Amino acid sequence: MFKGLSSVTYLILFILFTFLFLHEFLFMPFLFNFSILEYIHLEWLGFWSIFLAIIFLGLFLRKAYNLNTKKTLLTIGGSILLVFVILLILLLSVAGQL
Incomplete structure (x- = not known):
């Protein structure tokens, strides 16, 4: 499916999903002061975005550096x-603040 994409496309997708992760998983809970249960429940988008970012980073490295x-x-x-x-460190630090 992704075989025809260039390395620049993979790099752009990596940056996009990394930004989405940083926005959803790191900045939002501290701006709105979620409880730990809301934090875990609302952050599935953050988890999925970082895994997609890692996959696109791997595809970029594979394409760019052979x-x-x-x-x-x-x-x-x-x-x-x-x-x-x-x-794990982030979740433990947030859980310790309760």
């Missing part, structure tokens, strides 16, 4: 693991 499938999957997997750790 990476093979194994290196691309390692990059995507490492990025997802890093995001999970960051999200």
Whole structure:
């Protein structure tokens, strides 16, 4: 499906979904002071946007730098693991403020 897209398109999609993640997951809860349950319930868009951003980053790296499938999957997997750790730290810090 995404085979015909250029590396610039992948980079633009990565930036778009990263901005969406930053807006929905990081800035909105602090502006409107959500409780932890509202925070978790309303942030599915933030979770999905960061995973799509990571996938498009991997596709961009694969297209731009001619990476093979194994290196691309390692990059995507490492990025997802890093995001999970960051999200866990954020959720624990928000839960500690209750």
